[in-house]
Amino acid sequence: MSLRQAFIVSVSLVAAVAAPHVSGLAQQPGPVQDEAPMLGTWRMNAAKSRYMPGPPPASETRTFVRDREGVLGTVQRRLADGRTENIRYRADYSREYPVSGTEAYDAVIFKRIDMYTSEAVLSHAGRVYGTARRVVARDGRTMTITFRGEQSNGTTVHNVVLYDKVP
Helix, strand or coil: CCHHHHHHHHHHHHHHHHCCCCCCCCCCCCHHHHCCCCCEEEEECHHHCEEECCCCCCEEEEEEEEECCEEEEEEEEECCCCCEEEEEEECCECCEEEEECCCCCCEEEEEEEECCEEEEEEEECCEEEEEEEEEECCCCCEEEEEEEEECCCCCEEEEEEEEEECC
């Protein structure tokens, strides 16, 4: 797996992890209030992000919306070489969901840590590709996804990606 694919996986994992069921925002919590910190559109801030080994994508926008079945995550990514990816996945907790739009991984499972934090495990063909931790800032203006994984050639990937919420 290339570094570019590893980056994509890491960012997608983190986003997927944090998107689902977050509780405690309102006095009367419910499904929509519980997920409020991560719902919406987030744009990658390349200047405040770190990709090791790299390279980073040219741009990336993540969107999390509630639908009848839960939370749907979409990642629109333009890679440094000009190619684009449109990654889609279900961002709900406690079970594995399929991922489409990338060759890097084909499944994700999320675990909620607290109202602002979640973790994801990305896999491809049943083999763990990497893990991601997503944290939404308490003020709801930024989100950080930290991805760790290992490429098939043994290269360790450690990406820390900052996103700004789109008003």
